[in-house]
Amino acid sequence: MQTLPFLQENIDITALSGYKTRAFARYYFEVRDRDDVEKLSEIFLFASENSLPFLILGGGKNCLFAFHTYPGVIVKNMLNQWEYDIDTHMLRTDSDAEIWQIAETLENKYDAPIWHRFIGLPGSIGGAIYGNAGCFGLETGGNFSSAEVLDLESGEILTLSKEDMHFWYRNSFIKETRSTRKFFIISARFDLGKVVEKYPSDADVRFFRDTKQPKWNTCGSFFQNPSPDNTAGFLIESVWLRGFHLGTASFSDVHANFLMSETDGKWQNLIELITLAQERVRREHGIELIPEVQIIQA
Ligand SMILES: Cc1cc2nc3c(=O)[nH]c(=O)nc-3n(C[C@H](O)[C@H](O)[C@H](O)COP(=O)(O)OP(=O)(O)OC[C@H]3O[C@@H](n4cnc5c(N)ncnc54)[C@H](O)[C@@H]3O)c2cc1C
Structure with a gap:
């Protein structure tokens, strides 16, 4: 099989799942910048043509590796820049920024505690969008505006709106269509002007995460x-x-x-x-x- 020059082989991925069981990837690629994003469709095609499974990983906090060696391609996302505009309340974030870290910084640096309930929620923005992660009455889909998404098959970059994303309980369009279509979430925008909640909560989230x-x-x-x-x-x-x-x-x-x-x-x-x-x-x-x-x- 003719491999791609930028794919690493037989890489230890033990640290990439929440359970930290010993695991390796036959092929491995890290997405560090836009040039790397452009390589993803080629990698996806390589996997499809060789009947290899293909998995995107954010924080790995929702994945159990039930294997010793993954026989296909593991794509580890590393895009983690984000910025918040204090005047418009718009958050623009790469998909591998950690949601709890954004929530904490908004509160401590910008005096914007709107995502307070996400403090302590592990994982990346991409993982949170994929599964509409939520806690204490907030869900990722609540303040979501749009996402820039790569259709891995066609190589097209799409902008998906909140309606396109079709969020519901721990689910989204991206998760719903995973068996037929594969997308890579590149970045997202959230309008943090007001709290959008399923139900109100004044839970002491730090205490809860620390003790329960x-x-x-x-x-x-x-x-x-x-x-x-x-x-x-x-x-x-x-x-x-x-x-x-x-x-x-x-x-x-x-x-x-x-x-x-x-x-x-x-x-x-x-x-x-x-x-x-x-x-x-x-x-x-x-x-x-x-x-x-x-x-x-x-
Ligand atoms: C201690 C603890 C407490 C938790 N509490 C909560 C909680 O209160 N509420 C809750 O909802 N969850 C909770 N979780 C689960 C976890 O935090 C969420 O599922 C989180 O959203 C996973 O994000 P991740 O980046 O780790 O996703 P990963 O495990 O890396 O990936 C999950 C799925 O998303 C896909 N994915 C990830 N990034 C992208 C991307 N950029 N593009 C396309 N697909 C992508 C992956 O392919 C995979 O299918 C908890 C986990 C832990 C360890």
């Missing part, structure tokens, strides 16, 4: 909540898996729906524990637990 959520090797809540009355955390606890360890994997005793991995943990243990929780909840409650975190398979 475990840190380190995790991607946060693993399963979707089947309903507000039957949360995944409640169901996991009800089948005696809160704080349960299986090899190097565990469900946290601080928050039962937080799947955790030890340092040098094995992805196989994570999958075994996920399967065990699904089987027990299905048997005891007749409910199918569906992962919120993406399980990336080889």
Whole structure:
């Protein structure tokens, strides 16, 4: 197979997923500037022609690597510049800027606490748009104005509006169409003139993140909540898996729906524990637990 000169091979990507399980990429590319963005369609074509899987990574805080070596191309986004116009309240940000870091700086430097509730929300703007990440009544789609997006197949750069993006609960047009179309989110604009919320909240977000959520090797809540009355955390606890360890994997005793991995943990243990929780909840409650975190398979 004729490879591309700018693709790196057999790169260690252990640090790029929230669980930090040991993993490698057969092909790897970092997007550092606009010239790199222009190479992405060629890389995508290379992957398609050689039947190789293709994955874009932001912060990796929503991806479980269920493999030792990813057989295709991992594209790691590194575009992370952003600016805020204090007069127009417009935020323009590259897609790999971290949403919590923007929220904190808006508050501390610009006295603009409009994204206060996003303080402590891990991951990049691109990942947050993809899954319409949210917490405490705010969602990424709320203040979203537009995004500059590369259609990887055609090489065309599109500007997608809020309507085009079709945000709903933890979902967007980009996520919805992932099996048929592939897009790379380059940058986005947000109108931060006023709070756009699903519901009001004056939660102490720093206290909540510090005391009610475990840190380190995790991607946060693993399963979707089947309903507000039957949360995944409640169901996991009800089948005696809160704080349960299986090899190097565990469900946290601080928050039962937080799947955790030890340092040098094995992805196989994570999958075994996920399967065990699904089987027990299905048997005891007749409910199918569906992962919120993406399980990336080889
Ligand atoms: C401790 C902890 C707490 C959390 N709490 C919350 C919470 O309160 N609310 C919540 O919603 N989530 C929460 N999460 C999950 C996580 O923060 C979000 O899912 C976040 O948006 C993931 O961003 P990321 O950059 O890490 O995405 P990644 O894991 O890198 O990617 C996720 C998906 O987005 C795609 N993607 C990423 N960047 C781009 C791009 N530029 N173009 C196209 N596609 C792209 C990827 O291909 C992948 O399919 C938590 C996670 C942790 C670890």
